[in-house]
Amino acid sequence: MNRDKINKLLNKIPTHLLIILMMAIWIVPTFGLLITSLRPTQAVNESGWWTVLAPPKGQREFTQNCASCHGDDGAALAGANLTDPELIRRFPRSLQLLASLNEEINGQPHMQATPVPDAQTAANIADYLKRISGINVQPRFTLNNYIDSLVGYRGTSTYRADCAAGTQPPEIKCNASDLLNPRGMGKAFINSLIVTIPATFLPILFAAFAGYAFAWLDFKGRFLLFAILVGLQVVPLQMTLVPISRLYAQLGLNGTFLGVWLFHTGFGMPYAIYLMRNFLGSLPRDLFESAYLDGASHWTAFRQLVIPLAMPAIASLGIFQFLWVWNDLLVALVFLGGTNPVMTYQISNMVTSLGSGWQVLTASAFLSMLLPMIVFFGLQRYFVRGMLAGAVKG
Amino acid sequence: MAASTVPNIMKQGKLAPWLYLLPALLIMTIFIVFPMINTISLSFSNKDGTASAATTCVEGKPCWGVFENYRYALTSEFDTTSASAFWYSFWKSSYGNTLKWIMLMVSGTVGLGLGFAVLADRVKYEALAKAIIFMPMAVSFVGAGIIWKFVYDYGTQQVQIGLLNAIVTSLGGAPIAYLTVPQLNTVALIVVGVWLWTGFCMTILSAALKSIPDEVLEAARVDGAREWTVFWKIMVPIIMPTIIVVVTTMVINVLKLFDIVYVMTGGNFGTDVIANRMYTEMYVNFNIGHGTAVAVILVLAIIPFIYMNIKRFMAQEAMR
Numbered sequence: 001m002n003r004d005k006i007n008k009l010l011n012k013i014p015t016h017l018l019i020i021l022m023m024a025i026w027i028v029p030t031f032g033l034l035i036t037s038l039r040p041t042q043a044v045n046e047s048g049w050w051t052v053l054a055p056p057k058g059q060r061e062f063t064q065n066c067a068s069c070h071g072d073d074g075a076a077l078a079g080a081n082l083t084d085p086e087l088i089r090r091f092p093r094s095l096q097l098l099a100s101l102n103e104e105i106n107g108q109p110h111m112q113a114t115p116v117p118d119a120q121t122a123a124n125i126a127d128y129l130k131r132i133s134g135i136n137v138q139p140r141f142t143l144n145n146y147i148d149s150l151v152g153y154r155g156t157s158t159y160r161a162d163c164a165a166g167t168q169p170p171e172i173k174c175n176a177s178d179l180l181n182p183r184g185m186g187k188a189f190i191n192s193l194i195v196t197i198p199a200t201f202l203p204i205l206f207a208a209f210a211g212y213a214f215a216w217l218d219f220k221g222r223f224l225l226f227a228i229l230v231g232l233q234v235v236p237l238q239m240t241l242v243p244i245s246r247l248y249a250q251l252g253l254n255g256t257f258l259g260v261w262l263f264h265t266g267f268g269m270p271y272a273i274y275l276m277r278n279f280l281g282s283l284p285r286d287l288f289e290s291a292y293l294d295g296a297s298h299w300t301a302f303r304q305l306v307i308p309l310a311m312p313a314i315a316s317l318g319i320f321q322f323l324w325v326w327n328d329l330l331v332a333l334v335f336l337g338g339t340n341p342v343m344t345y346q347i348s349n350m351v352t353s354l355g356s357g358w359q360v361l362t363a364s365a366f367l368s369m370l371l372p373m374i375v376f377f378g379l380q381r382y383f384v385r386g387m388l389a390g391a392v393k394g
Numbered sequence: 395m396a397a398s399t400v401p402n403i404m405k406q407g408k409l410a411p412w413l414y415l416l417p418a419l420l421i422m423t424i425f426i427v428f429p430m431i432n433t434i435s436l437s438f439s440n441k442d443g444t445a446s447a448a449t450t451c452v453e454g455k456p457c458w459g460v461f462e463n464y465r466y467a468l469t470s471e472f473d474t475t476s477a478s479a480f481w482y483s484f485w486k487s488s489y490g491n492t493l494k495w496i497m498l499m500v501s502g503t504v505g506l507g508l509g510f511a512v513l514a515d516r517v518k519y520e521a522l523a524k525a526i527i528f529m530p531m532a533v534s535f536v537g538a539g540i541i542w543k544f545v546y547d548y549g550t551q552q553v554q555i556g557l558l559n560a561i562v563t564s565l566g567g568a569p570i571a572y573l574t575v576p577q578l579n580t581v582a583l584i585v586v587g588v589w590l591w592t593g594f595c596m597t598i599l600s601a602a603l604k605s606i607p608d609e610v611l612e613a614a615r616v617d618g619a620r621e622w623t624v625f626w627k628i629m630v631p632i633i634m635p636t637i638i639v640v641v642t643t644m645v646i647n648v649l650k651l652f653d654i655v656y657v658m659t660g661g662n663f664g665t666d667v668i669a670n671r672m673y674t675e676m677y678v679n680f681n682i683g684h685g686t687a688v689a690v691i692l693v694l695a696i697i698p699f700i701y702m703n704i705k706r707f708m709a710q711e712a713m714r
Contacts (some may be wrong), residue, residue, distance in 0.1 A: 012516070012517075015513050015516055015517065016517065017701075018513055018522055019510070019513050019514060019517060022506070022510060022527065023523055023526045023527070025589075026526050026529070026530070026589065027526050027529075027697055028529050028557070029542060029544075029545050029557075029589070030529070030530075030533070030541055032541075032544060032545065032557060033540065033541045033544060036544065044555065045555065046555075047555065048551055048553075048554065048555050048556075048557065048560050049555070050557070050560075051556075055565075081698060144432075151714050153589025198665050204426045206417040206418045206421065207418060209414045209415070209417060209418065210414060210415050210417075210418035210419070212414055213411045213414035213415050214415075215413075217410060217411040217414065218411070219408075219412065220410035222411075223711070225415075227704050227707060229422075229702050229706065230703055230704050230707045231700045231703065232422065232426055232427075234646055234696055234699060235426055235430065235693070235696075236649070236650045236669070236689070236693060236696060236698075237650065238652070238669055238673070238689045238691055238692060239429065239432065239433050239689050239690075239692070239693055240425060240426060240429030240430065241429075241431035241676065241689075242432075242433060242436060242443075242676060242682055242685065242686055242689075243428065243429035243433055243436070244425065244429050246443075262421070262424075262425065263425060265421055265425075266421045266422055266424065266426060267425060267426070269418055269419075269421060269422050269426075270422065270426070271420060273524045287465050298410055298414075299492055302414075322429075323531075323532060324428070326534070327533070327534030327535065327536070327537075329534070329535060329536050329652075329653045329656070329657075330652055330653065330673070333677075334677065343532050344536040344537075346652070347537070347540065348536050348656065348657050351539070351540065351657055358544060358547075358555070361540055362540065364540075365536070365537045365541065367535070368534060368536070368537055369532070369533050369537045371534040372533065372534070373533075375532070376529065376531070376532035377525070380525065380528075380636070383531075384528075384597055386546065386592070387597060387598065388503075388597070388598060390603050394696035
């Protein structure tokens with residue numbers, strides 16, 4: 001019995017290993033993005049994100065070579081008598097190094113006769129000394145990247161440092177109005193919300209109407225029309241861009257939110273109707289019959305029966321459409337472009353033309369993922385349900 | 395069942411259904427049906443869409459008349475001096491790349507998704523494991539592009555801040571510029587696609603696997619079938635219809651895929667795909683005729699899958 005249990009456990013080890021390996025591969029890239037977005041610029045550029053908890057650059061060299069003559073604060077120990085043979089015996093390496101550094105540290109002269117360590121080691125030690133003596137303080141984690149990203153700061157330092165020194169670029173005001181800087185993610189976040197909310201609500205509303213008609217009303221060509229709809233689900237977006245751009249140019253809708261709302265509504269519709277019709281069609285028939293017998297009209301049945309009952313379907317559809325619109329780049333690129341930039345557009349622009357540093361890019365990417373992640377982890381159940389209903393059960 | 399039989403108890407005017415359908419049909423007509431027809435007609439026109447495509451023909455050069463845009467779309471990337479040169483140029487063209495995407499991404503997502511669904515079924519932390527694999531579905535293509543661009547980062551200095559090159563150099567290898575080395579870069583982009591979509595395949599295949607009655611699997615195991623045999627001889631055949639649905643869905647997704655390429659390489663260094671090429675022709679070169687011709691070719695490639703989709707729907711309706 002016991003041996004059986006152990007055998008069973010051993011048999012399962014490869015399974016566990018495979019699963020954990022795959023989980024790691026799936027999570028590590030995103031995790032690296034998050035860590036990087038929280039690190040100061042210099043650290044991002046000179047070491048990998050996985051070294052974030054490693055001792056700061058130069059610390060190892062420092063403890064090896066100088067800790068005995070310098071205190072933890074980096075200041076030379078005033079009392080260290082460099083001629084004391086006992087001290088030299090105890091800390092030989094540190095004295096060698098001190099001797100080799102051809103400069104004064106805190107007014108304490110160092111001897112110059114011994115050979116110099118390689119330049120890299122000396123530089124690392126100098127870095128570390130600067131760090132612990134407070135000349136160049138670098139925290140391990142910082143929110144500066146997120147601030148820079150939100151206000152659209154594109155300078156060489158950070159938004160906070162520049163504003164404190166009064167050397168900010170002209171488009172930066174150093175007050176709350178910076179959050180509306182068109183180059184920043186703050187403004188883009190608001191634009192994304194403005195685009196997404198109506199573009200999620202409208203198709204679901206219209207799809208609920210149409211789904212009800214397809215499921216519970218009788219009319220000529222019902223089946224044919226629905227079959228066409230199934231086909232339309234697959235039409236690629238690319239097919240419609242040019243005619244719609246031209247139409248929008250005539251109507252003055254290019255670069256407006258209304259244009260994007262309508263476009264997403266149109267394109268989300270076939271799938272939304274498909275899902276709604278299948279869900280409503282699976283509701284018990286008696287329900288509608290008794291409602292009709294009680295004298296309800298279609299409109300009453302729709303409002304008081306269909307909408308409340310269809311809530312699970314509406315929820316999953318809502319998540320789908322929300323994520324789809326929020327994450328969309330192509331439609332935003334073509335119809336909104338730079339006039340009302342949304343988050344995806346803003347980031348793709350940072351990658352391709354403006355060439356932001358990794359720290360701002362990663363912070364921006366994480367900001368754009370924040371809301372979808374919350375929606376995803378909060379409402380995963382509905383998300384999966386909607387996907388299954390759309391893709392397999394039919 | 396219920397959906398095909400409509401209650402006739404309720405008196406219903408002839409107009410009522412159409413009132414319910416009106417907003418949806420109107421919007422779909424304006425945004426899907428009309429543009430499709432318009433795009434097809436534009437693909438036979440010149441750059442501005444003002445005259446026939448034949449007017450842009452250059453004397454002494456090959457021209458297909460009104461099909462000139464299609465000639466451009468289908469041949470401009472190819473070297474036809476010899477058969478081998480043709481295949482070589484085809485393999486590197488946006489068409490060849492799209493083919494690579496379809497082959498690698500579909501097999502990758504479906505294979506990994508199925509494998510993970512089967513394995514995760516046997517452990518206690520199934521829900522967590524699945525949520526992690528599924529998570530990239532919530533991330534935009536743009537976000538995923540940044541995430542992986544960072545993984546692939548190629549440091550010109552000694553320090554590699556990209557995870558992959560850090561691993562390579564720590565093993566003693568030379569760092570690799572994953573996104574600029576031709577052929578390799580397409581594979582690197584496909585990896586991103588697989589990372590994004592495996593969760594989708596996994597979820598659907600997992601649901602199908604769970605619907606297999608336990609008795610069937612138990613019976614086989616009692617008869618002494620090994621897990622491997624159970625998987626290939628029982629599970630896979632039973633869920634075959636679902637696998638086919640997932641594969642067609644993925645092929646359609648891959649054909650339309652644009653964002654990953656746009657964000658990560660912009661279609662440079664030999665990574666172009668059909669959907670990105672269409673965007674470039676339309677909105678970078680402002681060649682409407684060329685761009686719409688590429689779009690129509692894209693649809694022609696998708697039509698077999700539209701057909702399959704409708705056929706599957708008909709079969710399902712018949713079973714109701």
